[in-house]
Amino acid sequence: MKLDAKIPEGPLTEKWDRHRFNSKLVNPANKRKYDIIVVGTGLAGASAAASLAELGYNVKSFCIQDSPRRAHSIAAQGGINAAKNYQNDGDSIFRLFYDTIKGGDFRAREANVYRLAQISNNIIDQCVAQGVPFAREYGGQLANRSFGGAQVSRTFYARGQTGQQLLLGAYGALMRQVKEGKVTLYPRREMMELVVIDGSAKGIVTRNLLNGQLETYAAHAVVLATGGYGNVYFLSTNAMASNVTATWRAHKQGACFANPCFVQIHPTCIPVHGDYQSKLTLMSESLRNDGRVWVPHNADDKRDPSQIPEAERDYYLEKKYPSFGNLVPRDVASRNAKEQCDAGKGVGETGLAVYLDFAEAIQRDGESVISQKYGNLFQMYEKITGQDPMHVPMKIYPAVHYTMGGLWVDYNLMTTVPGLFALGEANFSDHGANRLGASALMQGLADGYFVIPATIAGYLAETDMDRPDTDSPEFKEAEQKTEAKITRLLSINGKRTIDDFHRELGLLMWDSCGMARNEQGLQDALKKLPGIKEEFWNNVLVPGTGEQLNQSLERAGRVADFIEFSELMVLDALDRKESCGCHLREESQTEENEALRDDKNYSYVSVWDYGGENKKPTLHKENLVFENVQLSQRSYK
Amino acid sequence: MGWIKQIITTSIGKKSVMAVTGTGLIIFLFFHLVGNSMIFLGRDMFNAYAENLHRLDFAVKVFEIGLLILFLIHILFATLLFIENLGSRPQRYAVKKDTRRTWGSKTMPYTGATILVFLVVHLINFHFTDSNLTLSELVRSVLTQPYYAALYIICLLALALHISHGIWSLCQTLGINQPKYNKLLESGARSLSIAVGAVFILIPLLALFYSNFLL
Amino acid sequence: MKLINLIVKVWRQENETSSGSFQTLKSGPISTDMSFLEMLDVLNEKLAKVGKEPIAFDHDCREGICGMCGAVVNGHAHGPENETTLCQLHMRHFNDGDTLVIEPFRARAFKVVKDLVVDRSALDSIIAEGGYVSVNTGGAPDGNAVPIPQDTAEQALDASACIGCGACVAACPNASAMLFVGAKVSQYALLPQGQPESARRALDMVRKMDESGFGNCGNERECEAACPKGISIRNIARLNREFIKAAIISYEK
């Protein structure tokens, strides 16, 4: 297979314009003759479905939750980036582009990232016009804050609920089209299979989660905006329903998967406190502006933090990175916390936590100032842990947060299956090997509001206008396949619960393919994974039946896919022997234990082609060419 | 005029009708209260007030008809709302705890119904009577009977409770709610209803315990 | 961390048409650090292991923002803690030996789908009637073109903090959705972008709300007390104002 990223000709700044000009268009009167399926109603999916419907296409919109408004995007807290330069602090489209490329450790495609930076400004305008209540200055102008990895203030926000407000904007636009009759909503539906006819994506099979019915839907194009797969690790900051099922099953139908091993771990999360734990909660990164990270000097020091004198505390980030201190990027902060805990210096009941201490800031600025800045975060922390950070240092630990990997897409966001598009966190994204804070929301909305409406026309204009038929054998076959899988899951009737398997998988992946990876660990995992899969399919216990609302069955299907997918993640991590961004191969470090990139050998996107059941996937490489930026090694010393 | 029907059949429309008629009734209540307060000034003042009032015969008639309409509308919509709300949760909770509802708000339909009963009794006592007594004699003859006095007191308590929620509630329904003066509004509504209740109730109390009442 | 044992009386209902009843279960030892949903997870694992069907309940983000979770616990929507969703309610607020009565959100407009899962799609249909600004993608003016006073933006955000969980409906003695609708209408009533459609929006959303089978607001304030985001009934007053304005002053019908 030959990968063609379809990057337009011309100078970086003109590529997107030229591309839009050169693309074929669909005549307004003909748009209503095309049906488009959009799976997912997060920022990417909702904005795409609404914008496509506005143009006149008939859109079918699917999501797992009972309402499109509940997609995982709702949970994003911090903000959304844009190159508005409202602060007059030297920002520009080029700087946002550069920061994103550099933040991604030079593993993203220049043309896409530049387009993203260009569109970022339109997103803010669009959202303001929709009535998204962004934070404002006294004079009524939009307010900004700064975020990790950038030296300018370019993050737009709405308190700690930016994702919610943006999603409600997109959801509103979507519901407006529902009212207009241009979008049909299918909530509580899970996509189970992609249907490919004559090599092109023509529809999907879904399970109606309320009554278990399998349903088939046909369309001229299928758009996947199904989010990330962080839940491979069982514990993550993702919502419970976040899954790999949609993208994995599309992968098995021919859509190549890119960079599956690129997973971002967020340094400030509330630590795990028991085996029953189901989810990890993110605490905004902004806390590191005033909190000091420390652990006891001596391993296994079990004293209460208040009993540990200043001299016996190790402020390891400040010591190791004097110029950035507690504000080093996410990956660096995360790895160092793990290092300390591995050395036995972790705190709390599990020993898997470090302190984030506000005592000094409180002494310096007073309780009221600190409370004003972080009051609601402290409250949230206290709600969960029962401790007040005003008096007891916070305990934090890194947690899986975001997946940069995803379905490979070209400049048009089309996967390697014609007619199948991937948007938002579901595609392999513009973030390279590491995503900067506040850039996922930007990318999801750029893809949905502005990119796909322009690029899908180019595909549809060359597609047969005849409506595909769900009675065709391909649909029947896909439906039967799904049915067989469900029947099998329900008939195993084994001894171990689904969560039990998921936990086992998560732990294995966290240990071997988590914050730091090495050949040995990865090889071990590769050996263990088939065993887990084997046991799962022989010993899992799925109660209930298939003809009803059955949340166990839903989870079982997702865990089955996570298990299969894990193998691909491990293979990918094994292949990439360099360290880059969030992917730290212990074999590839500088003398100071920092990630060491190998641009000569690994300046490519790893694109995996499904080989078939129990066969090795094939690796294709999309070489990354950098014409507009200078490759440099990151340093935060 | 279709739009009027469209509006008043919506939930907010119905509530607004309650609020507007409620406001009218409360205004009437104040006039009535002021008038009745003449009782405290003695028999002659009270009788003179009544006579003067009845000299405005035509105006009083108009006023009475208006009042009747207000009552009828208020009661009609209250009944409508009550019945609709009964159906809004076909399956009740096994356990349900209240947090912010008040005695007043909880009992609106029941205090309302009590007022209705009272109204009928009250009108039979004082309006649809063909006795030749002066007003002060009439009041005395009714309220010195312990059963009547007790009934009046209970019903007036219900009235006070009804408007204790009603005054605040009508503001909320008509969109008056501003943090700046909410406290004032709430305490104002409470004090007003207590004052109205207290003054009205004082009358049967006096009749019961003050042997020279209106003599 | 402490361990407590609870008696759980939970509503079990096979599907929309069946009648349902309470099932009494012993929780076994529960860590006080668990969230309420984690307690249900533990219970469900136990049920599954003995071949019984787990309790169905809706949830997704488990951090109090998606609005998917919710049940009435001991008579309180989302449980007894203030401004807390069920997923953020922690077991340290209960004592050893307590009995928990767990029921689905109940309202004529919310059908019970199974156990604690209810159908809240009526809320989406209300939004479809006008819970948005009608702008197409593209062609929006610069974000700073229209200044919005900070306080106005903050008030709009207070209103749009609504997570659409339906606790207001569940807690209302009349199962009214006025807080939900009030919050959405208020967001746009406050912002300049919402003005052009304000009359139409208020009329249409209220009509849809009525049609969907919600009860009438009785100004009882139970919604405000149950709201996990602390949304004030001031927003209901604003909705009333917007509606009356639209009904009497505007040209819209």
Ligand SMILES: Cc1cc2nc3c(=O)[nH]c(=O)nc-3n(C[C@H](O)[C@H](O)[C@H](O)COP(=O)(O)OP(=O)(O)OC[C@H]3O[C@@H](n4cnc5c(N)ncnc54)[C@H](O)[C@@H]3O)c2cc1C
């Ligand atoms: C706690 C937290 C905080 C964050 N904060 C920020 C931030 O401040 N700034 C920032 O830029 N980014 C942030 N992110 C990242 C960002 O929120 C996500 O990357 C982004 O929202 C993903 O959006 P999406 O539209 O791609 O997918 P999602 O929002 O995940 O939506 C996925 C959709 O697909 C549907 N779906 C999935 N699978 C199926 C299936 N099989 N069948 C049918 N439907 C399916 C789901 O129902 C859902 O509607 C944060 C993430 C987390 C976890």
Ligand code: HEM
């Ligand atoms: C002097 C007599 C009365 C006065 C001054 C009065 C006043 C009021 C006021 C101000 C309200 C509040 C309206 C709102 O919420 O916006 C109200 C509500 C109400 N009234 Fe009355 N009222 C009187 C008599 C009655 C009678 C006779 C009945 C019943 C038969 C009644 C039944 C109700 C009910 C049920 C409500 C609550 C409606 C709701 O909240 O949905 N009232 N009243």
Ligand code: FES
């Ligand atoms: S699960 Fe999302 S709010 Fe509770």
